[in-house]
Amino acid sequence: MANATTATPPMMDAAAPPSERIQPRRLIAFLIMVFGMFMAILDIQVVSASLSEIQAGLSASSSEVSWVQTSYLIAEVIAIPLSGFMSRALGTRMLFAISAAGFTVASFLCGFASTIEQMILWRAVQGFLGGGMVPTVFASAYIVFPRSKFHIVGPIIGLVATLAPTIGPTVGGIITDWMSWHWLFFINILPGIAITVGVLALVDFDEPHLALLDNFDWWGLITMAGFLGSLEYVLEEGPQYEWLQDTSVATCAAICVVSAIFFFYRVLTAEEPIVDLRTFSNRNFAVGCLISFCVGIGLYGLTYIYPRYLAEVRGYSALQIGETMFVSGITMFLTAPVVGRLMQKVDLRLIIATGIIIFALGSYQMTWITRDYDFYELLVPQILRGIGMMLAMVPANNIALGMLPQERVKNASGLFNLTRNLGGALGLAVINQVLNERTDLHISRLQERVNWGNTTATETLNMLAQKFVGAGDASLMAMKQLSQIVHRQAVVMGYGDAFFMLTVFYFCLSLTVLLLKKPNMFAPVEPAH
The missing domain is CATH 4.10.860 (DNA Excision Repair, Uvrb; Chain A)
Structure with a gap:
């Protein structure tokens, strides 16, 4: 008895109960599913840097080609909350296999689309089936693995959920530059087949309850x-x-x-x-969803605003934008294992608050943006963005889903992922509105100051006129170029305002961690009511 009570920690680990060990088969199955989730989330943004090439290839208008992304997002946002019910009815294995196989076929058909209507249809199918994979992986992470391993699986799914949309424009730009836009979709085919076969062969997490479909x-x-x-x-x-x-x-x-x-x-x-909203009665889940919603604003908002600035103001190509944006992706990848270690030693609420504040500091540095901001000026803000995103997102996943009764996790995972996507949609809408309104405001203010009584404006106009001497109406061309300079400056000031708005928003958001109950990842789960 004495020997048993004085066993060293390594000996106790060696004698850990089987329930605390990760079975290799299940780990491989889970990693295959994670790769499927990565593919589905990546495809949201992978076309964003190549829409002009798709537009030209399909002879579409600018308003029509925007539906290549919109149709995917609309279908996905419907599928995500539905996945909880379907996962319980069909089982994880069958739902994920159907989703992966359908996503692969839809990708194949997108690559061969010859009209914009075909592309929009197959992108919608692709988005709907891809939307079924994302929350299924989140749910599996918190059902299959013991709580003592959440610090390992949490960073894996958190990294994929944040990294995939961040590097989407990079991957899309490289593929389109090296091959053609068709390969944005063809590249999914072989991995999609492998994922489908792997899931059918290895996933055995749960059993289907087909009787639920009778009450659909x-x-x-x-x-x-x-x-x-x-x-x-x-x-x-x-x-x-x-x-x-x-x-x-x-x-x-x-x-x-x-x-x-x-x-x-x-x-x-x-x-x-079809969706059980009673899960929101759990305070940590509800606040976790709020944090997820707000993190989605920054995740998708900055994945939009950085490339738009680089294209609109700096005149970068899709490949150059991808190379510049890759910094955040590398930072997230390197930060993920650090977050896993921190989660074992530090209060999760403190990690979330620190991450949100770091994210806010990265946005604050961009409030001083000028038209000369290049790779090196964007380096530190992007590093802070990557660190902040991982520190905020991964513990929020664990607090929201890791403390729930297992029978509620599948449904809750759909709701949790839905909040992140809706946050992204709202973030893009607000950022676009701010950019439009503030740019118009700055244009009117700058035009009031650019008059004949302004010495700097007059000198600039004379200098531009001299530059165009002999090339036609020099004064008219000089006025036109001065107007372009004013407009570009107004656009840059609009970006600065958008970053300032995000800075204030995220500093305020850091206070929401005070609403969270202190999580104990090793305490017994409260039974569902």
């Missing part, structure tokens, strides 16, 4: 699709079409409101709701 809530699905799909459209298209002044945006806003009313009524009264 079709009205719940229809109202949820109307609510989330129209909301995504309003957020995507609203900023460029003056919101409710555009008929299609106003119509979708009305559909969104009506569908939302019926959807919430349905899920709160149905015997087997």
Whole structure:
């Protein structure tokens, strides 16, 4: 007895119960699923740097080609919350295999699309099936592995969820530059086949409950699709079409409101709701979802704003943008194992608050942006962004999902991932609106100051006129170039305002950790009610 009580920690680890060990088969199966999730999330942003090439290849208008991304996002945002119910009904193995196989076929058809209509259709199918993979991986991480291993699996899924959209433009730019835009989709085919076969062969996490399909809530699905799909459209298209002044945006806003009313009524009264909102009664899950929503704003917002600045102001190609943006991706990759170690020793709430503040500091450095900001000026802000994102996201995953009863995790994973995507959609809408409004404001203010009484403006105009002597109407060309300079300066000032808005927002967000209960990852889980 004495020997047993004085066993050293290594001896105790060696005698750890089987439930605390990760089975190699399950670990390999999980990593295959993680790669599938990476592929699905990557495809959201992988086309963003190559839309002009796709537009030219399909002879589409600029408004039509935007639907290559919008259709994917709308379909995905509907599939993500649905995945919880489908995972319980079909089982993880069958749902993931169907999703991976369908995603692969849709990718193949996207690559061979000859019209914009075909591309939009297959992108929507691709988004819907890809949306089923993401929350399934999150749920599996917190169901399959013991709590003592959450500090290992948490950084893996957190890294993929944040890294994939960050490097999407980089990967897309490289593929399009080296081959053609068709390969943005063909590159999914071999990995997709391998993932499908691997999942069918190795995944054995749970059993299907096909009887649940007998009570499938079709009205719940229809109202949820109307609510989330129209909301995504309003957020995507609203900023460029003056919101409710555009008929299609106003119509979708009305559909969104009506569908939302019926959807919430349905899920709160149905015997087997398509989404169980009762999980929000868990405080840490609810606050974790709020943090996920707000982190989504920064994750997708900055993945949009940096490339737009580099293209619009610096005139960078897709490949140059990708090379510049890759810094955040490398930083996230290097930070992930550090976060895993910290989670074993430091209060998760403190890690989240530190990450949000670091993210805010990275945005603050960009408030001084000028038209000369290049790779080296963007280096430190991007490093801070990568570190902050990982420190905030990974512990938030564990706090929100790791403390829930296992029977609630599948449904909760869909809701948690939905909040991140909706945060991204809202972030893009707000950032676009801020850029548009502040740029217009700065243009009007600068034009008021650029007059004949302004010595600097007069000297600049005379210098430009001399440059164009002999090339036609020198004074008119000088005025035109001065107007372009004013417009570019106004655009840069608009970017500075957007970064300042994000800075204030994230400093305030860091206070939300005070709402979290101190998590104990080794305490017994509260039973579901």
